[in-house]
Amino acid sequence: DDLVDHSDEELWATEPYRDPRLIVKTAKPFNAEIPPEYQIAHFDTPNELFYVRQHMPVPELDAGAHRVRVVLEDTGHSREFSLQQLRSLPAASVRAALMCAGNRRSEMHKVKPVKGIDWAGGAISNAVWSGVYLRDVLLTCGVDPDDTEGKHVILTGADIDATGQNFSTSIPLRLALDASARVLLATHMNGEPLPPDHGRPLRVIVPGAPAVRSVKWLECITISSEESSSHWHKKDYRAFNPSTTWESADFERAPPVYSLPVTSAICAPRHGDTVTAAGEGATPRTYTSQHALVLCTLTTCAGYAYSGGGARVVRVDVSADGGRSWTEARLQQDAAPHREHYAWTLWTVRLPVPAHATQAELWVKATDGNLNTQPETFEHIWNIRGILSNAYHRVTVRLQH
Amino acid sequence: DDLVDHSDEELWATEPYRDPRLIVKTAKPFNAEIPPEYQIAHFDTPNELFYVRQHMPVPELDAGAHRVRVVLEDTGHSREFSLQQLRSLPAASVRAALMCAGNRRSEMHKVKPVKGIDWAGGAISNAVWSGVYLRDVLLTCGVDPDDTEGKHVILTGADIDATGQNFSTSIPLRLALDASARVLLATHMNGEPLPPDHGRPLRVIVPGAPAVRSVKWLECITISSEESSSHWHKKDYRAFNPSTTWESADFERAPPVYSLPVTSAICAPRHGDTVTAAGEGATPRTYTSQHALVLCTLTTCAGYAYSGGGARVVRVDVSADGGRSWTEARLQQDAAPHREHYAWTLWTVRLPVPAHATQAELWVKATDGNLNTQPETFEHIWNIRGILSNAYHRVTVRLQH
Ligand SMILES: [Mo]
Ligand SMILES: [Mo]
Numbered sequence: 001d002d003l004v005d006h007s008d009e010e011l012w013a014t015e016p017y018r019d020p021r022l023i024v025k026t027a028k029p030f031n032a033e034i035p036p037e038y039q040i041a042h043f044d045t046p047n048e049l050f051y052v053r054q055h056m057p058v059p060e061l062d063a064g065a066h067r068v069r070v071v072l073e074d075t076g077h078s079r080e081f082s083l084q085q086l087r088s089l090p091a092a093s094v095r096a097a098l099m100c101a102g103n104r105r106s107e108m109h110k111v112k113p114v115k116g117i118d119w120a121g122g123a124i125s126n127a128v129w130s131g132v133y134l135r136d137v138l139l140t141c142g143v144d145p146d147d148t149e150g151k152h153v154i155l156t157g158a159d160i161d162a163t164g165q166n167f168s169t170s171i172p173l174r175l176a177l178d179a180s181a182r183v184l185l186a187t188h189m190n191g192e193p194l195p196p197d198h199g200r201p202l203r204v205i206v207p208g209a210p211a212v213r214s215v216k217w218l219e220c221i222t223i224s225s226e227e228s229s230s231h232w233h234k235k236d237y238r239a240f241n242p243s244t245t246w247e248s249a250d251f252e253r254a255p256p257v258y259s260l261p262v263t264s265a266i267c268a269p270r271h272g273d274t275v276t277a278a279g280e281g282a283t284p285r286t287y288t289s290q291h292a293l294v295l296c297t298l299t300t301c302a303g304y305a306y307s308g309g310g311a312r313v314v315r316v317d318v319s320a321d322g323g324r325s326w327t328e329a330r331l332q333q334d335a336a337p338h339r340e341h342y343a344w345t346l347w348t349v350r351l352p353v354p355a356h357a358t359q360a361e362l363w364v365k366a367t368d369g370n371l372n373t374q375p376e377t378f379e380h381i382w383n384i385r386g387i388l389s390n391a392y393h394r395v396t397v398r399l400q401h
Numbered sequence: 402d403d404l405v406d407h408s409d410e411e412l413w414a415t416e417p418y419r420d421p422r423l424i425v426k427t428a429k430p431f432n433a434e435i436p437p438e439y440q441i442a443h444f445d446t447p448n449e450l451f452y453v454r455q456h457m458p459v460p461e462l463d464a465g466a467h468r469v470r471v472v473l474e475d476t477g478h479s480r481e482f483s484l485q486q487l488r489s490l491p492a493a494s495v496r497a498a499l500m501c502a503g504n505r506r507s508e509m510h511k512v513k514p515v516k517g518i519d520w521a522g523g524a525i526s527n528a529v530w531s532g533v534y535l536r537d538v539l540l541t542c543g544v545d546p547d548d549t550e551g552k553h554v555i556l557t558g559a560d561i562d563a564t565g566q567n568f569s570t571s572i573p574l575r576l577a578l579d580a581s582a583r584v585l586l587a588t589h590m591n592g593e594p595l596p597p598d599h600g601r602p603l604r605v606i607v608p609g610a611p612a613v614r615s616v617k618w619l620e621c622i623t624i625s626s627e628e629s630s631s632h633w634h635k636k637d638y639r640a641f642n643p644s645t646t647w648e649s650a651d652f653e654r655a656p657p658v659y660s661l662p663v664t665s666a667i668c669a670p671r672h673g674d675t676v677t678a679a680g681e682g683a684t685p686r687t688y689t690s691q692h693a694l695v696l697c698t699l700t701t702c703a704g705y706a707y708s709g710g711g712a713r714v715v716r717v718d719v720s721a722d723g724g725r726s727w728t729e730a731r732l733q734q735d736a737a738p739h740r741e742h743y744a745w746t747l748w749t750v751r752l753p754v755p756a757h758a759t760q761a762e763l764w765v766k767a768t769d770g771n772l773n774t775q776p777e778t779f780e781h782i783w784n785i786r787g788i789l790s791n792a793y794h795r796v797t798v799r800l801q802h
Binding site: 178182200255307314325337338365367370379380 | 425474534545573575578579583607640642644645656658660661662663687709710712715717718724726727728729738739740766768769771773774775776778780781789
């Protein structure tokens, strides 16, 4: 949907090198998933394996010459910062997953077609971002923290579409100024300067929000009484119910998505894999299920879980018998408390599988610190844009005993 | 389960007058629902109709003589406040629903028996609470807002069980000090002094948390490196997956529930009602459903929605055909922003029903500002204690055309 002039090869001549392990969904613009086995291999995703979501060609910016302009629309004041000037503010860092609002869209797509990149579960990765708090930048510029009602922070990047429009979106000023929201202007990712694909030399990080709000190649920050007027902001990333069609959808009335619901996915084993169920030494156990089960060790049963808005994942339940019995997974987590927890959670579990089964249906669901959990299926959360696709993740594997 | 000596009639001699419209679930201790028609009749529930959840007999306290003691366990410091001394702190008020963690338990109970009062949807009501912020009280007492790690605020009421134990529970100190959490020491409810059933003369209000944390008849506030050791805190209000039994439940390891997931309920019409579907003047419309539908006005189709942890409800979807088509309801809400939104949401909807149907299956589901929504059924959220029972609410009505 992005207006990119594909006839002009020159636009793409300076695209950065990409790790061949990424799973390319579209080449121009470049959109690629991290393979599931690499999601669970590292708590903080190596920069070169971090999933990539571009709307346009990647701008080449010079860190030394780069400036970000802060504009206060109501007073007309504006101020420019070099990266070095930003560094005079207190250093800040936050461990946060970024997830595309369309992550896991391919599963919703199977219910009924939706519009958008057909992401599997690889449009989420985790990193430690560092730079300065947007809050500190705004306060330095004289933004009044007690006058946030109806105000927005418009974030504009250097990436440009074929009509000359810079990428832009906005977040509520209240969110930008909320210390616990920890909105960052980041220059570094896992201790390295941001790679070109992730916004070199400066990007916003809005922890707990759809990644689209974390604007890359940041050039301008405008405090406004209006949301961003860009089509990326006005005509996308809004939530509708399953009965809303492209004809009936009222994008003006539907609130923009600024957070993400609780989700989870199984990264290993993968759908269709043959798994050796190691029953030796394991004692038969009876579960609350009607079935007698044998404790087996699936070589690796692991994945991720995540919840937006600062919610911490508190429990991950996995089933090997289509939901008849559930086993709690072991969690690997950042120490941040609930309400300020922005990283993903990795989980592993030794799963009991029915003794004589030749296949197992693995399900996963996560529960967060607000005790929200995932919907069972995609049917009633289906929406035209295929976003917020967070029903149980289900994988069928063949069993070898 | 509460240890109350039912043989001693004297304990109950001073119970307050209760409005006969309340639906009594247990008389001693007194537990009663607000009827659904009164939930939707007022945005702020009249005090006499507010649902009541008691663990023990209601203490009779003298407002003039009442003192609340604040104890800092690590320094040994303590300080007492009369209500008049509390009033020297800045006045504060918050509009917040209180909901029992077991609200709607009766629906989960139908899947498989659970332990607890068999609440329908009437264990939630809404009010404006006023008093002072607990945060201000704690800061006045010298509590260090930068030293919250692993600390808890133990809240103890004047209500006593048969063993002499005062009711007590705790919340994390971080939550108590979080300005956006708006934890209150309330003396007033909808502008009136608290009624005896709601904690006269002083109760805690922890907005967005299960009502059990909003301790009534508050006598003591202890800053401690431990959670409350009471059985109400240690052996209840913890979440488990459906496979966890009373035998396997590890209450020490399961985190206490300090927030509530998104929920909703249909208050009118009620299950089994006969509804006149007024098709006159309505144009037949085709929905995304395969069924041709006629727009009908159900006399009243209304209810409530709520989400804990400060999440604002952003959409309520209602179906009259068992989920094949969904109509967005009109919302009545408090103006508080998402992340600090603690009131319930009332909703109404004119619902299209199948033209020739003799009955309709009404479903409701809500979506909150984190884009979390409800699970479709109770099967996979079932838990031994029957709490957090937030699957779609379903009501079958007979139709008269
Ligand atoms: Mo996205
Ligand atoms: Mo409760």
